[in-house]
Amino acid sequence: MSRKIVKNVGTTERIVSIALGAYLGYNGLKNLRYQSVPALLASGYLFVRGGLGYCPISRWLGKKDIHNPAINVKAVMTVNKPREEVYRYWRALANLPSFMPHLHEVAEIDERRSHWIAEMPGMGGKIEWDAEIVKDEPNELIGWQSINGSPVKNAGKVQFYDAPRRGTEMRVIFSYHPPAGGLGTAAAKLLNPLFKGVIENEIYNFKRVMEAGEIPTTDGQPAGKRTGKLKLI
Amino acid sequence: MKALCWNGVKDLKVEKVDDPKILNERDAIVKVTMSSVCGSDLHLINGFVPSMQAGDILGHEFIGEIVEVGPEVRQLAVGDRVVVVSIIGCGECEYCKDELWSLCDNSNPNGILQKKVFQYPTAGIFGYSHLFGGYAGSHAEYIRVPFADHGAFKIPDDIPDEKAVFVSDGVPTGYMAAEMADIKPGDVVAVWGAGGVGQMAIQAAYHLGAERVIAIDSVDYRLAAAATHSKAEVINYRDADVLDVLKESTGGRGPDCCIDAVGMEANSTGIEHYYDRTKQFLKLETDRPAVLRQAIAACRKGGTVSVVGVYAGFADKIPLGLFLNKGLTMRGGQMHGQRYVPLLFELIREGRIDPAFMLTHPTPLRDGPKAYELFNGRTDGCMRAVIMPQQATEHIAGAPSLINIVDKENAVGLPVCE
Numbered sequence: 017m018s019r020k021i022v023k024n025v026g027t028t029e030r031i032v033s034i035a036l037g038a039y040l041g042y043n044g045l046k047n048l049r050y051q052s053v054p055a056l057l058a059s060g061y062l063f064v065r066g067g068l069g070y071c072p073i074s075r076w077l078g079k080k081d082i083h084n085p086a087i088n089v090k091a092v093m094t095v096n097k098p099r100e101e102v103y104r105y106w107r108a109l110a111n112l113p114s115f116m117p118h119l120h121e122v123a124e125i126d127e128r129r130s131h132w133i134a135e136m137p138g139m140g141g142k143i144e145w146d147a148e149i150v151k152d153e154p155n156e157l158i159g160w161q162s163i164n165g166s167p168v169k170n171a172g173k174v175q176f177y178d179a180p181r182r183g184t185e186m187r188v189i190f191s192y193h194p195p196a197g198g199l200g201t202a203a204a205k206l207l208n209p210l211f212k213g214v215i216e217n218e219i220y221n222f223k224r225v226m227e228a229g230e231i232p233t234t235d236g237q238p239a240g241k242r243t244g245k246l247k248l249i
Numbered sequence: 250m251k252a253l254c255w256n257g258v259k260d261l262k263v264e265k266v267d268d269p270k271i272l273n274e275r276d277a278i279v280k281v282t283m284s285s286v287c288g289s290d291l292h293l294i295n296g297f298v299p300s301m302q303a304g305d306i307l308g309h310e311f312i313g314e315i316v317e318v319g320p321e322v323r324q325l326a327v328g329d330r331v332v333v334v335s336i337i338g339c340g341e342c343e344y345c346k347d348e349l350w351s352l353c354d355n356s357n358p359n360g361i362l363q364k365k366v367f368q369y370p371t372a373g374i375f376g377y378s379h380l381f382g383g384y385a386g387s388h389a390e391y392i393r394v395p396f397a398d399h400g401a402f403k404i405p406d407d408i409p410d411e412k413a414v415f416v417s418d419g420v421p422t423g424y425m426a427a428e429m430a431d432i433k434p435g436d437v438v439a440v441w442g443a444g445g446v447g448q449m450a451i452q453a454a455y456h457l458g459a460e461r462v463i464a465i466d467s468v469d470y471r472l473a474a475a476a477t478h479s480k481a482e483v484i485n486y487r488d489a490d491v492l493d494v495l496k497e498s499t500g501g502r503g504p505d506c507c508i509d510a511v512g513m514e515a516n517s518t519g520i521e522h523y524y525d526r527t528k529q530f531l532k533l534e535t536d537r538p539a540v541l542r543q544a545i546a547a548c549r550k551g552g553t554v555s556v557v558g559v560y561a562g563f564a565d566k567i568p569l570g571l572f573l574n575k576g577l578t579m580r581g582g583q584m585h586g587q588r589y590v591p592l593l594f595e596l597i598r599e600g601r602i603d604p605a606f607m608l609t610h611p612t613p614l615r616d617g618p619k620a621y622e623l624f625n626g627r628t629d630g631c632m633r634a635v636i637m638p639q640q641a642t643e644h645i646a647g648a649p650s651l652i653n654i655v656d657k658e659n660a661v662g663l664p665v666c667e
């Protein structure tokens with residue numbers, strides 16, 4: 017699952033470009049005036065970027081320079097299960113790896129403290145830290161944070177609300193930040209901006225696991241020769 | 250095993266690929282006995298649906314036999330003869346629970362990706378691009394079926410294969426088109442497109458109470474089938490002004506219900522066609538909405554326009570002024586097959602719906618590319634070619650009205666890529 021997404025983030029960007037291109041094109045056409053010319057140009061540019069997978073501007077900027085090593089993912093979703101059940105599953109932090117495959121293991125040391133081991137394919141090693149629950153309001157809110165001195169700073173917050181007739185609305189924040197004073201190689205890989213897409217997907221997996229009992233996948237299914245790239249338009 | 254793969258626009262190949270495996274606990278493996286072509290495949294083959302990749306296995310309308318089940322499969326057993334719905338639903342999310350299966354929240358592995366384009370994720374579909382999950386399709390000897398308890402239905406013994414296969418996709422789509430059209434007794438229904446989906450929409454419209462159904466297409470043999478098998482009145486849009494004829498034959502009111510069973514590759518006459526083709530080519534619109542425009546224009550005041558013809562993105566010159574000022578209702582969607590299968594078995598058994606005539610070209614897997622050529626070109630009387638992956642040779646017994654040109658011609662054989 018995660019392996020595939022890492023490979024495909026270029027694809028995400030391209031699809032987003034096409035969608036944005038379409039949207040801006042639409043907005044530009046909507047008010048066809050002098051000011052909309054830049055929007056139409058931007059739309060054409062995004063189409064090119066999306067369609068050809070080639071971004072003249074990134075190239076010009078030297079894409080590496082625009083990376084920000086912190087990862088903050090915010091997600092909202094509705095899970096078709098009662099709030100108590102949804103809260104309970106997340107609160108048992110040892111369940112996290114069942115929907116976040118980049119987490120190799122989360123072991124609960126006691127009520128508040130836990131030991132986390134993260135691993136990504138191609139990360140070149142495991143990375144471990146201890147975290148503690150900093151806020152716990154049953155059926156409403158869970159917040160945690162890695163303790164001082166961890167090789168990577170991880171923090172998260174999950175809030176639960178009733179969704180009338182539809183189970184539970186959730187707000188999730190999940191973040192990784194570099195620690196003060198440099199990065200180890202494994203941590204650096206974890207903070208690769210492509211990783212953001214992985215986290216986003218893994219948070220959505222929570223809903224899939226809670227509702228469907230599994231994460232949908234095509235990894236390992238047959239295919240003919242992949243002689244070309246994913247064709248977007 | 251062998252499978253029919255998309256290799257690029259208008260480029261299909263039969264290739265040797267791995268056998269499918271159970272990947273999740275609710276999966277089953279089905280040995281495919283019949284797998285039909287569908288108009289939706291043409292949108293992929295002709296290059297109008299984004300996110301295809303060389304090597305993708307095509308096909309989504311199929312029946313077969315269960316040969317393996319995952320540990321969490323409860324309702325199915327090895328040996329069951331099943332029809333599998335073309336769209337995949339988890340059965341547990343809010344949408345599946347509401348029987349809106351094609352809107353499933355959980356069955357599309359690329360849901361997050363798709364969300365960036367459509368705002369919300371929709372269900373996975375077999376063999377229908379990576380935005381819709383990238384699932385391997387059914388033009389293969391075997392296929393993996395996720396959430397099998399919900400997607401695979403045992404076929405009653407008295408329903409033969411050549412009817413059951415279309416219950417996977419063509420029949421429920423036509424039925425849902427008629428249902429969304431909100432037909433009242435005595436209504437006149439116009440159906441654009443006399444392909445398999447249009448044919449089934451016509452039959453379902455009569456079943457739901459239509460007094461008259463008028464089919465519109467330009468392909469004579471399809472119009473002939475609409476008249477003889479589905480009992481419609483017909484209009485060839487190349488010979489007549491569709492709007493005039495529809496008004497003329499409804500006392501000036503226009504049809505009460507209009508069904509678009511054509512979608513994004515609609516052809517049209519004159520300048521309109523060149524306009525849409527050019528814009529589509531330049532990617533200024535993804536869809537050619539000629540039928541949608543005409544349906545909105547033709548529909549009587551206060552009537553309903555029901556859209557099952559597939560659109561991929563955006564289109565222009567849609568007469569929204571008519572839509573609003575005539576007080577129309579418009580509905581659309583990918584079909585929610587799981588909701589209809591048991592009912593459709595019943596209607597087929599009673600003879601109210603009969604899809605068997607649509608199987609015009611039973612085809613061995615290796616001739617898949619040729620079958621799509623016939624289907625895409627609307628030649629040789631082809632309504633639907635049905636690939637029979639377990640049959641290596643010509644003669645396929647049991648199917649009606651076989652016009653088996655494909656097999657006669659394949660003495661030389663088509664390229665099979667090993």
Ligand SMILES: NC(=O)c1ccc[n+]([C@@H]2O[C@H](COP(=O)([O-])OP(=O)(O)OC[C@H]3O[C@@H](n4cnc5c(N)ncnc54)[C@H](O)[C@@H]3O)[C@@H](O)[C@H]2O)c1
Nearest residue numbers: 288289422442444445446466511512515516558559583584
């Ligand atoms: N919503 C769903 O779940 C669903 C499921 C299956 C198929 N579909 C879609 O339904 C549509 C029809 O499928 P099909 O298998 O019957 O396809 P098909 O290609 O066999 O038939 C399409 C027919 O439309 C006719 N046509 C083209 N332009 C026309 C026009 N301007 N006016 C009238 N007719 C015109 C063609 O001549 C052809 O006979 C396709 O868009 C397909 O993608 C949707």
Ligand SMILES: [Zn+2]
Nearest residue numbers: 287288289418
């Ligand atoms: Zn189809």
Ligand SMILES: [Zn+2]
Nearest residue numbers: 339342345353
């Ligand atoms: Zn679902």
